[in-house]
Amino acid sequence: MPRTMGGPLFGVNGMVILGHGSCRASGIEGAIDTGVRCAQIGMVDSMRQELAQLSSTEVLKN
Structure with missing residues (x-):
């Protein structure tokens, strides 16, 4: 089983890590x-910069 548990969920100004409620201490x-x-x-900052660059492209404007 992988040691890394929990998946990142990215919001507008930050992130949270989602995990299963019944996981063991190692999962937490x-x-x-x-x-x-x-x-x-x-x-988060890196994703914000990349999304800003994408939003200025013609593909997304059409």
């Missing part, structure tokens, strides 16, 4: 690790 630990890694690499 993995979900926390996922959130920490996403924060360390600046994933």
Whole structure:
């Protein structure tokens, strides 16, 4: 079973990590690790920048 549990859900100004309510302590630990890694690499800011670039392209304007 993978150590990383929990999936990131990205909102407008941040993210949450979703996990299964009946998971064990190792699953909670993995979900926390996922959130920490996403924060360390600046994933939300990176996604915000990439989405801003996409929104300025002609493909999305048509």
